[in-house]
Amino acid sequence: MKTNQIILHAAVAAALAAGSTAVWAQGKKGVVKIGINETLSGKFVAVGTPPSVAIRLAIHEINDKGGFKVGDTTYTLQPVEVDNRSEGPGVVAGMTKLIEDEKIKIIFGPTVSVLANQAQEMTVPAKVIHLSAAGSWQSLGYLNDPKKPLLFGTQNPxxxxxxxxxxxxxxxxxxxxxxxxxxxxxxxxxxxxxxxxxxxxxxxxxxxxxxxxxxxxxxxxxxxxxxxxxxxxxxxxxxxxxxxxxxxxxxxxxxxxxxxxxxxxxxxxxxxxxxxxxxxxxxxxSTPDLDYPSTPKVKAYAERLRNTGIDLGYNVTFSFFTYDFVHMMAAAMTKAGTVDDTAKIAAVFGSMTYDGVAGKICFATNPRASQYDGxxxxxxxxxxxxxxxxxxxx
Amino acid sequence: MNEQVTVFLQHAFNGISMGAVYALIAAGITLVYGLSRIIHFAVGELVMLGAFIALSVWNWSGEFWLGLAVAVPALALIGLVTERAVFRFTLREPLTGFIVSLGLILILQGTAVEIWSPNPQYSQPPLEGSWDVAGVLLRKQAVVNFAIVVAVLALCYLVLMKTTFGKSLRAVSDDPGAAALMGIPVRTIIMTTFVIGSALAGIAGWMVLTLGLITPFVGAIYVLRGFAVALIGGLGNIQGAALAGIGLGVAESLAAGYVGPGWTDAYVFGAVVLILLWRPTGLAGGSEGAKL
Known part of the structure; x- marks a missing residue:
């Protein structure tokens, strides 16, 4: 796992270095941190790795294109990843780091239901936009709960x-x-x-x-x-x-x-x-298939994912639980005109339709679960x- | 044959074949404990290493059986190295040996993740299909696995009971001090049991590979069952381990077949607790008076 992470860090760093020649807009620059709390070791490692790699790939692509604009400021994204080791205490320690130490306002994961349930107990009071594919968020009513408007399900209803x-x-x-x-x-x-x-x-x-x-x-x-x-x-x-x-x-x-x-x-x-x-x-x-791609977009995405050089194993399609949503979040921040006001960003994010790799993506209203191609x-x-x-x- | 009887026998066979693997692991545990009094908790990781080594050999050579031939000596070597480098320093304090074995779990898991990645790996053993015996379908690979376990445990039993080495081993198990006074090389005998116990884990690892799916974390499934079987059979009692292994496998299978299957582990380990409350040294006796 560490080797994989080192390779990805190196790939992202190299890409960023290459991207330094890309078009950087004149004017102010900023950085938005994206938190990732995933099962990168332990018994659920095969579940957490593909969504995590996909987030990093999306961030790499956004930054490589020069970032995204919010008002007159150009922002890049910075991933901050914690490995919860597939355990509840790891989830809590990871969320503490992301929310309290790093002051992050947008967090992905964990994907595993039992861990995601614990995680949202920390992100909801902190008013953090929190995304997960956990099915239990839907079945337990979290995504219908008006007191939890910043939780978003990244799997189909x-x-x-x-x-x-x-x-x-x-x-x-x-x-x-x-x-x-x-x-x-x-x-x-x-x-x-x-x-x-x-x-x-x-x-x-x-x-x-x-x-x-x-x-x-x-x-x-x-x-x-x-x-x-x-x-x-x-x-x-x-x-x-x-x-x-x-x-x-x-x-x-x-x-x-x-x-x-x-x-x-x-x-x-x-x-x-x-x-x-x-x-x-x-x-x-619940996602497109990478081996039998339905569109040229999916085919190209599969190629980009393979080019990371990381073996994502059997659950490679779990990468769809995050990839498009990073791009969509950047677009939502641009449209909302803020990177800090999570309520405003969430309102735009939850009501927009985004043309992603997984087709047209939008959120159902009840539950607030995303809908895309299967x-x-x-x-x-x-x-x-x-x-x-x-x-x-x- | 009556359909209900056929179904019962099907579950029983499913359990026997899996229980044989548990018995093999427990035999290794019980051998090591019988002589060193060390609870070697990293045995699950030895099983995992056996599985991955066999997988690598299969991927490299295309020969599934060659994996078994390589995994056994490889694990024996690992047993030798861990005994020489680690466990021999803990023989006077078996509790320290137990703690060391917990550390070994993390080291061996981490090593496996680095070498083989954390992702699940698959195997397709060459023996596919099943034999139909009066309506009971016996999966061919499971039958072969069972036969191998019977042969290996029978060989272990014969060596223990009929050879000079076996007598020495039993003497060390009964009273190491007296055995030493009789000129038996106690340290060498103990080292040999680590080698044999690890080799048995190598065979078990190959069998785990025949089930199809392995990960660097698969050891946890087997260590608990291995120790449960060793405890029920009586720590230090190899015959008890064999019978208890089959018993646990059949109990698991019947629980999966007839009661709430999701709670299989709870039923089975609940029964283990009750048995140990009733007979603390196991059903066949053990630990204090080792039956090697």
Whole structure:
């Protein structure tokens, strides 16, 4: 991790040095600090790394272009990153540093629900604009709470995600599905909308929750088989999906196939069995897909992300939970005419539509969750097809 | 066969195959404890290193089985180095050895992150599919893993019970002072158990790799179970570790299959606590009178 951070620091520094020849406007200059409180080590490191790298990439790009204007001042962004080590005390210590020591007014993360819940307890009283993809912010009502107007969800609304997931289940033709996920806050936040959408679609659901640190899924898959399900739908942790898929194939538990949230095509093409799995597979994504890009913008973004030289692993699409929102925040500050008045910036940020890499991005009002392009990625007989799920923003 | 019976047997087999891995790890723990009285908590990280070394060999050579052949001696070497460089200085104070092993966890995890990155890594073991035995599907890799564990533990048992080395080892376990007076090289015997215990962790690491997903943090899953099994079987009791490992695996699997699966760990470790309250030295006896 440290090596990765050093590489990224070096890349950003080199880029900034190169950018010193870029067009720097005459007049005043300023710096806006962007806080990042993420799981950069510990058990959730694979979740926190992609959003963190994407923030740094976006900041690098904004600065490389000379920054952004607010009034007659040109601002650049400065990332201040803390590693919460995937632990609650680390989140609190990190937020203390960002809010009290660094006086930062815009903070991203953590992405993991249980940690994000703790984090917002510190950012709300400090009147900090706080962004996270945590599903629990929606399910616990934080994003509907008028007392928390500066919290923004950077994932699609849970009911919209559930609709995409049910579309994946329908694509398999399954009528009875086992819902697989870790027994934690993230699942508690996402399961309700899924069950509601499934009921509306006439799909019967058997819920199978497992301990987060499960290595062998045979028993859980056998339980699903005993319940005579047509398919398995997998929520999280996404990097366990290939293991569950392999177990399900070998135990002949999924006659109609396998679907998952944000599980990607690679699980079915290679990771589960080293070759394409012999069952239909659909990944319901709340973001565009980087391997099967839907637009030239996504394709170019995937290239830029790869050029950072950092292996973002299985959860690379989690980078969409932050990347566009850094650009959007800079645009909001320009439009609001301030970098200090968080209420004013949040009002503009929450009501604007931004044309980003992930399509047209805007915030729903209740909950205050962002909306952008999703994708249904299907794998059948080793052939991949991707179907965009367009953003509703105009 | 009755469908309910088939389902029960399926869960039981799933548990036996996983429990065999726990037994292997516990055997290493119990060997080291039996002779040195050191609670070697970094054994989970040794399992993790075994998995990553096997993964690297597989990626480099394309031969999955070669990973096992390399991981075992590599871990044995790591066991030798850690004993010579660290643990031998703590033999008079086993508690210090325990604290040192906690430090080793962080060092080994950090090393793995630097070498292999913190991201999850995947393997696809060559044995795929399952055998259908009267409706019970036995995953081929799990069957092979179980057979390997049975062979390895049987070999350990034979060495312990039927060889001069085994007798020496048991003598050191019973009374190191008396063993030394009889001319048994106590320090060398203890060093050898660290080597054997680490080699067993290497085999377990390869088996963990066959499950498909590893990360530098995977050791935490196994260390708790390894110690639970060693405690239930009786610290210092290798036969008890084997039986308790299978028992824990089956209990986990049945909990996952029949009760609220998300609370599997709570049910299983709740049972461990109750067993230890009932029989503090484990079901098969141990710790005070080592049964090596």
């Amino acid at each position: 849970l009911n919209a995600l559930a609709r995409t997931e049910i579309a994946a289940v329908k694509e398999l033709g399954a009528k009875k599905v086992a819902y697989f996920s870790a027994d934690d806050d993230t699942t508690k936040g996402n399961m309700g909308p899924f069950l509601a959408e499934a009921k509306a679609a006439g799909i019967e659901v058997t819920t199978i929750l497992f301990p987060y640190a499960t290595a062998d899924f045979s028993s859980f898959v056998s339980r699903a088989k005993a319940a005579k399900v047509d398919s398995i739908h997998f929520l999280h942790p996404q990097n366990s999906a290939p293991n569950v898929l392999r177990a399900a194939v070998e135990l002949q538990a999924i006659p109609k196939g396998f679907s998952g949230r944000q599980t990607g095509a690679a699980a079915a093409l290679k990771l589960a069995m080293g070759k394409p799995v012999p069952v239909p597979y659909v990944s319901a994504q 994708t249904l990625v299907s794998v059948r007989n080793g052939k991949v097809s991707a179907k965009p799920v367009p953003s509703p923003c105009k």
